[in-house]
Amino acid sequence: MKRTTILILLAILVGIGMNPRVSFAQEDELFIAINQDESLTETERFEMAKDGLGKALVLALEKVAQLTSDLDNRQFDEGTRGAELKALYLLDLVGYNTFYSEALATTPTLENLEAVQALAQKVKDYRDTTYTPGVENIVEFVLVFYSEDVLKTATERFEKISADIEKLETLGLIDAGVFTEQINSINTLLTDAGDLRLQASEIILAVQPQEATTTVETIASSTEAEIDTLPLTAETAEVVEEVAPRMLLQTSLGNVKSAYELFLEISNSVKVTLGLE
Template identity: 30%
Template sequence: MCLSNCIAVRARPCVSLKRRSIHSIMKHRHIILFISSLALAISGGIFSSTSAHAAELPSLVNTAIAKEESVRHTQDATPELTIEQRKDILAEIITASQSEVKNLQEKLTILDLDEDWSLARKQFLTRLATSSAYYSSLEDRLTRETVTLDEVKSIAKELRDWRETVYTPELKVAGNMLLIYQTDDVRRIVQARNEKIANDIKKLDRQKLVNTDTLKKYLGQADKSIKNAAVLNTKAKELYFIETIEPLQSRTLHQEALTEVITPTDAVIAEEPIDTQDQVRELSKEALKELKSAYELFFKMNDRIRK
């Protein structure tokens, strides 16, 4: 055998090895790209931060309840609690409540709403401004040098009663609007990332780099969770529209009719409306749970591809 043939024979294993190495590198490169895509989907922090904002609103109602307990403590405190201590407790509640109002105003203002929903937002912002003014008036009364112990107790009772009957119900309604729209934002983000991962799986299939059966199963489950979230939040939105938006429209359209004289035979005792705000909030919260499940499946896919 000539020298050139010997060299060629000896070179073949090296060429074959080189080809396998290139194939291996390309395989790992595509897998790494897929992992990077998943990493983008699960580590961006958008779901956690946005859902935290959405979940914040129900907690505002709970915070309000907790503050009511503080007000009761102020009113029914033991004799050892001085007037200054009572004033300090009330001042802290008023300051926290003002921050609560400002936070909700800012979040409502940035929502992209159509005309019907904008009307409701305008009403909420007006009521929140009134609430802020009321808190300021209580603060002014509290800081007067001549304020007495009985007046401090009276302020505490007024604040507690007003929050129970006026502010907390309004906070729940305005908070639900924000929760619905933030949940929609989360769903759109998760949907977009789910589609990106689906495209990456198709690339892996075409190149036959890895078995994608399990990945496809997880993807299907994630897609189902996202669709469930869409259905749940749509129900929340529809229920909220009927409960909150339509009454505002009717009030505007029929304002003149309401001023007409009603004879005793025409008068009807209005039934107390059923409060559906809790149902609205629960539907949106369930939607967020479905979206969280989709993200957990993204994590599983990430773990699977790394094995």
């Protein structure tokens, strides 16, 4: 995998990969706007609200389908905790798909704005109490194994770069120790990334799907302010590991991204030194 591809992937994972919610915020705003817009007729209000709800449900179903595909593509040895959780989470996703599919099928039959708003409220309540807590755990479960793959690739790349630099130093093509600082920084970044991923993995694999709200969401909401102000490193991560495994993964992936940036920096410097640029 090319370095640019890795960096783009990591930017996506770090930036948006931690947000599994299918948000109905825009639809909530739409209903408010519809109610406040006095220029709309009752029929126009109704049609706009029904259309907005339908689009939100389609997005929810697309997210469920994507998560199902992600889980199906991840293989685990039979009898392992990973295999057990995969099976349980796939059952959860079947339930989410059923709920949203039935809601979407009901939408065209709604006859007035009040009926649309009632269904929208039902969908919102389901999202808040059932879907979001469950899906956040599924996303973390999937991401912890993706991050393992990314970290393995980065470690292999680091070993190759270290060996290449040692060869160039031995041949006298570059000054000895010129890249020591970057090499040490990369080693620290990847070591911490591995420690953080391991901590997140232990938490995620220990979570029971039916305990998701208590284990992650309830605790996290009560300590959000403290976490936001805590510099998250391998040393400090232990303080919040029970609260937010996704924060551990986010920091781990951020470390890998920083390591790849140093890979690129070393590569460019070597090319300049050898007169290749």
